[in-house]
Amino acid sequence: MARVVRFHEHGGPEVLRIETVTVPAPGRGEVQIRVKALGLNRAEALLRAGTYIETPTLPSGLGLEAAGIIEAVGDDVEGLVLGDAVSVVPPVSMVRWPAYGELATFPAELVVKHPPSLSFEAAAAFWMQYLTAYGALIDIAKLRREDFVVITAASSSVGLAALQIAKTVGATTIAVTRTSGKKQALLAFGATHVVASAEEDLEARLSDIAGRNGVRVVLDPIGGPIFGPLTAAMSRGGILIEYGGLSPEPTPFPLFAVLSKTLTLRGYLVHEILSDPARLEAAKAFILDGLASGSLQPTIARIFPFDQIVEAHRFLESNEQFGKIVVTI
Structure with a gap:
C-alpha cells in the first residue's frame, strides 16, 4: 500500500486527493521507485483540468517527474539494482506511468542514475x-x-x-x-x-x-x-x-x-525526443554533461511537502514562480 495523488473529476487544484492504494509490483522491463521528490509541470495541471493531449479514465493519477531510490526491479532489467538513487526521464504517458505517489513504476529505459552531486529535489527538477x-x-x-x-x-x-x-x-x-x-x-x-x-x-x-x-x-x-x-x-x-x-x-x-x-x-x-531512442540518448548525454560541468543547474522556485499538493498546484498556476516547483515525500 502507498499514498498516491489522484483526481476523480476534472477541475482546479482542489480536485486532487491523496489516497492509499495497492501499487502492483513492477512488470517485465519496469522499475519501481520509492519516491523522494517530484517535479511539477504545467502538463499536469492541464491533465487535471481536462485540457491535456491525453484523456484519462477517471479516477486518474498524474505526474511526469520523480527522483528516489529503487524499491523493486522487474524481470529483464539490467544495470539498475535495489537501492540505486535515480531520477526519471518523463514518460510519453503520465496516465500509464503516473509519478505522484510514494511508490511509482516506470519503464527501465527511462530510469537514470543521476549525478551523485544532485539532491533528490534537484534530480526531480531537471529532465522535463x-x-x-x-x-x-x-x-x-x-x-x-x-x-x-x-x-x-x-x-x-x-x-x-x-x-x-x-x-x-x-x-x-x-x-x-x-x-x-x-x-x-x-x-x-x-x-x-x-x-x-x-x-x-x-x-x-x-x-x-x-x-x-x-x-x-x-x-x-x-x-x-x-x-x-x-x-x-x-x-x-x-x-x-x-x-x-x-x-x-x-x-x-x-x-x-x-x-x-x-x-x-x-x-x-x-x-518527439522521448519516443526516438537515438535522439533521446543524444539529449541525455548533452544534459548530463552540462550537469557535470555546472553549465546546467536546475533552479528551484519553491519546495512543498507531499501533503500540500493542492497548494503546490495553486502556486504552479499563479505564474509567480521563478524556476521549478518541487514536492518532497
Whole structure:
C-alpha cells in the first residue's frame, strides 16, 4: 500500500486527493521507485483540468517527474539494482506511468542514475525542462553562436533551462517576461536582454536589440497575439518553435511575415525526443554533461511537502514562480 495523488473529476487544484492504494509490483522491463521528490509541470495541471493531449479514465493519477531510490526491479532489467538513487526521464504517458505517489513504476529505459552531486529535489527538477529546451533549441533549431534567440515565458522552468542551454552555445538571448518584476532576476540569471511584453513595444524592442540580423530562433509556449510582434522581428529563414498554448486568445497566422521572410512556424512536443531512442540518448548525454560541468543547474522556485499538493498546484498556476516547483515525500 502507498499514498498516491489522484483526481476523480476534472477541475482546479482542489480536485486532487491523496489516497492509499495497492501499487502492483513492477512488470517485465519496469522499475519501481520509492519516491523522494517530484517535479511539477504545467502538463499536469492541464491533465487535471481536462485540457491535456491525453484523456484519462477517471479516477486518474498524474505526474511526469520523480527522483528516489529503487524499491523493486522487474524481470529483464539490467544495470539498475535495489537501492540505486535515480531520477526519471518523463514518460510519453503520465496516465500509464503516473509519478505522484510514494511508490511509482516506470519503464527501465527511462530510469537514470543521476549525478551523485544532485539532491533528490534537484534530480526531480531537471529532465522535463532540459529535454524540452534541448529538443527545441539544439535538436530542431540547431542554435548557433551568431544567433539571436527569443525565449518567452522566460522565468518558467523551461525558459530558464533554455537560457542556460543557449548560453552554452554562445547565442545572444532575449528573455521575454510579462512585467518588469522579474527583469533583474533574469539578467542576474544570465539573460543578455530582457523585455517586459506588457510594458514595452515588443516588436520595436526586439528589432532594436537584434538589428538588421533579426531574431533567427523563437521559443514560445504562449501563442495568441504575441505571434505578430515575434514574427515581425524575425530574420529571413527564421524558425518559431511553439511548445504550448497558454494564451486564452486566438493565435493569428502572420501570413505576410511568413511569406516575405520564408519563416518556419513549428509545433513541438518533447514526445518527439522521448519516443526516438537515438535522439533521446543524444539529449541525455548533452544534459548530463552540462550537469557535470555546472553549465546546467536546475533552479528551484519553491519546495512543498507531499501533503500540500493542492497548494503546490495553486502556486504552479499563479505564474509567480521563478524556476521549478518541487514536492518532497
